[in-house]
Amino acid sequence: xxxxxxxxxxxxxxxxxxxxxxxxxxxxxxxxxxxxxxxxxxxxxxxxxxxxxxxxxxxxxxxxxxxxxxxxxxxxxxxxxxxxxxxxxxxxxxxxxxxxxxxxxxxxxxxxxxxxxxxxxxxxxxxxxxxxxxxxxxxxxxxxxxxxxxxxxxxxxxxxxxxxxxxxxxxxxxxxxxxxxxxxxxxxxxxxxxxxxxxxxxxxxxxxxxxxxxxxxxx
Numbered sequence: 292x293x294x295x296x297x298x299x300x301x302x303x304x305x306x307x308x309x310x311x312x313x314x315x316x317x318x319x320x321x322x323x324x325x326x327x328x329x330x331x332x333x334x335x336x337x338x339x340x341x342x343x344x345x346x347x348x349x350x351x352x353x354x355x356x357x358x359x360x361x362x363x364x365x366x367x368x369x370x371x372x373x374x375x376x377x378x379x380x381x382x383x384x385x386x387x388x389x390x391x392x393x394x395x396x397x398x399x400x401x402x403x404x405x406x407x408x409x410x411x412x413x414x415x416x417x418x419x420x421x422x423x424x425x426x427x428x429x430x431x432x433x434x435x436x437x438x439x440x441x442x443x444x445x446x447x448x449x450x451x452x453x454x455x456x457x458x459x460x461x462x463x464x465x466x467x468x469x470x471x472x473x474x475x476x477x478x479x480x481x482x483x484x485x486x487x488x489x490x491x492x493x494x495x496x497x498x499x500x501x502x503x504x505x506x507x508x509x510x
Contacts, residue, residue, distance in 0.1 A: 333370070333485065334363035348480035349473060350392025351385040354378060367485055371478050378474035386470050390432040393473075415447050422454045429458060430465055437475035 333341055338359055345355035357377040364370040381389065426434045436453045438446050457465060 331363075344484060345481075346392075348374075348484060349378070349389055349477040351381055351389040353385045354381060354389065354477070367482065370481060370485065374477050374481055375474060378470070378477055381470060383466075386466070386473070387432070389473055390435065390469060393433045393435050415451060419447070419451050419454070422451060422458070426454055426458055430462055430469075432466075432469065435469050435472045435476065437472050437479060439475070439479040 333344065336344070341359040341362065342352075342355045345358050346352070349355065354374075354377045357380075358370070358373050361373050364373065423434055434454050434457070436450060438449055441449050457468065460468065
């Protein structure tokens with residue numbers, strides 16, 4: 292498929308769009324790790340800048356290079372389609388590289404504090420770490436799951452249930468499942484990267500169930 296192309300913790304602050312009739316100088320750009328690139332900005336970014344932004348969405352350098360190489364992208368849908376195709380073509384080594392970039396501590400679900408003791412949350416996090424240790428010992432890589440369609444208040448429970456249910460998987464089947472979860476994670480991250488968490492800009496159900504302001508949770 293040929294595309295015309297653009298380019299935790301991974302929260303990004305939107306960069307103001309430049310209007311041709313605006314003379315005032317734009318504000319200084321935020322730090323690189325907080326930078327948001329709209330599709331047209333990704334299209335015009337240098338190859339290095341585009342790849343660096345894309346690597347915040349998926350840790351495979353081959354994936355990032357491939358998505359960056361197909362610029363310019365006319366819209367987000369084209370970008371997500373290119374992301375999917377590149378994700379489906381990841382080699383075993385590419386997958387290993389991407390999984391190695393998925394941290395545990397930086398993306399644990401955060402349970403909102405409501406004034407009550409958080410003993411239950413602490414216990415759940417302890418159980419999650421124990422389950423992840425068992426998972427990593429069995430499969431040799433970090434556990435990843437996309438929870439973009441799960442409310443934040445339910446993310447921790449869903450995450451713990453997911454890791455426990457997948458512990459019994461055959462290693463080959465689990466690796467294939469991890470690759471699919473990485474593909475979904477990349478879609479959600481690209482959406483948030485390019486839309487800057489703009490409310491109402493959900494990826495259509497026909498293409499993805501990810502939402503630009505929903506959590507992504509590799510463990």
